[in-house]
Amino acid sequence: MKIVFYGAGNMASAIFIGMIENRVVKPEQIYLTSRSQQDKVMFFKENLGVNVSYDDTELLDDADYVILASKPQSFPDVAKRIRPYLEEKTKIVSVMAGTQIKTIRRELRTENPIARIMPNTNAMVQHSVSGITYSRNFPDKDQLVELMESFGTTVVVEEDVMHNITAATGSGSAFLYFIYEKYAESLMELGFSEEEALFLTRNLVIGAGKMVEDSELPFSQLRKNITSKKGTTEAGLNALDGEGIKRILTATLNAAANRSEELSKDDE
Ligand SMILES: NC(=O)C1=CN([C@@H]2O[C@H](COP(=O)(O)OP(=O)(O)OC[C@H]3O[C@@H](n4cnc5c(N)ncnc54)[C@H](OP(=O)(O)O)[C@@H]3O)[C@@H](O)[C@H]2O)C=CC1
Numbered sequence: 377m378k379i380v381f382y383g384a385g386n387m388a389s390a391i392f393i394g395m396i397e398n399r400v401v402k403p404e405q406i407y408l409t410s411r412s413q414q415d416k417v418m419f420f421k422e423n424l425g426v427n428v429s430y431d432d433t434e435l436l437d438d439a440d441y442v443i444l445a446s447k448p449q450s451f452p453d454v455a456k457r458i459r460p461y462l463e464e465k466t467k468i469v470s471v472m473a474g475t476q477i478k479t480i481r482r483e484l485r486t487e488n489p490i491a492r493i494m495p496n497t498n499a500m501v502q503h504s505v506s507g508i509t510y511s512r513n514f515p516d517k518d519q520l521v522e523l524m525e526s527f528g529t530t531v532v533v534e535e536d537v538m539h540n541i542t543a544a545t546g547s548g549s550a551f552l553y554f555i556y557e558k559y560a561e562s563l564m565e566l567g568f569s570e571e572e573a574l575f576l577t578r579n580l581v582i583g584a585g586k587m588v589e590d591s592e593l594p595f596s597q598l599r600k601n602i603t604s605k606k607g608t609t610e611a612g613l614n615a616l617d618g619e620g621i622k623r624i625l626t627a628t629l630n631a632a633a634n635r636s637e638e639l640s641k642d643d644e
Pocket residue numbers: 382383384385386387388409410411412413414416445446447448450453454457471472473494495496497546547
């Protein structure tokens with residue numbers, strides 16, 4: 377199998393590192409290209425043993441999958457590179473937020489099978505949760521799912537649901553990281569040093585993550601197990617609820633999903 381990544385940035389590298397770590401593909405089956413940052417891709421070549429090329433003929437020769445992993449705004453340039461050499465057998469898989477299958481088809485001027493996936497950078501530790509949507513003519517969906525399950529779990533959705541998946545899990549870990557950042561900053565306001573605040577927050581997050589992984593209890597029960605009647609947790613939770621945590625999170629997710637919709641309209 378030959379898998380070619382156009383773009384080797386944060387998302388692409390999380391995917392191919394996840395795939396390689398899980399041994400679902402060998403490093404020599406992966407080809408990387410980028411726009412200009414040759415030192416970045418050479419780092420992956422030297423450290424992982426993947427191939428690097430800037431020759432589109434070589435890249436696209438007998439390729440099974442082309443992964444579109446640039447920013448949506450760079451896609452017209454990427455499409456120009458791919459268009460002349462795309463073979464009929466090659467399946468196209470896009471990770472780009474908002475860019476619709478019909479837009480990819482139009483830019484590449486191709487009837488080849490296209491899938492859109494919306495993973496997240498937890499792919500690097502095989503814990504992405506990724507949305508997938510396919511063009512009608514996409515063959516061997518199981519093979520793509522198998523590749524993707526090497527770096528996490530998958531949900532198959534209709535294309536219009538991708539906006540919400542992008543918000544929920546594509547961007548979702550960034551929202552959680554931001555909350556952790558703010559938590560550490562608030563600990564500093566309580567009087568902890570920066571080092572102490574980061575140490576406490578980091579270990580709190582790791583512990584809570586492991587509890588979620590290992591316990592079969594719902595979030596609400598994990599919370600209740602910590603909350604004594606008229607105790608400290610109850611006082612803190614009342615403040616969190618009173619400040620409108622639910623409203624804040626709903627606004628966050630709506631803003632991200634709306635931006636995905638806007639991106640999909642930019643190129644119509
Ligand atoms: N980051 C994330 O958590 C997620 C990102 N996505 C999607 O993944 C895509 C990439 O995001 P991310 O990895 O964060 O972005 P990065 O900026 O980290 O990476 C973009 C990559 O695209 C390359 N590129 C740009 N133009 C071209 C070109 N003409 N030919 C070949 N390669 C090119 C860049 O090369 P160079 O470095 O040389 O400029 C770079 O390697 C986006 O479309 C985003 O919507 C989806 C889910 C999650």
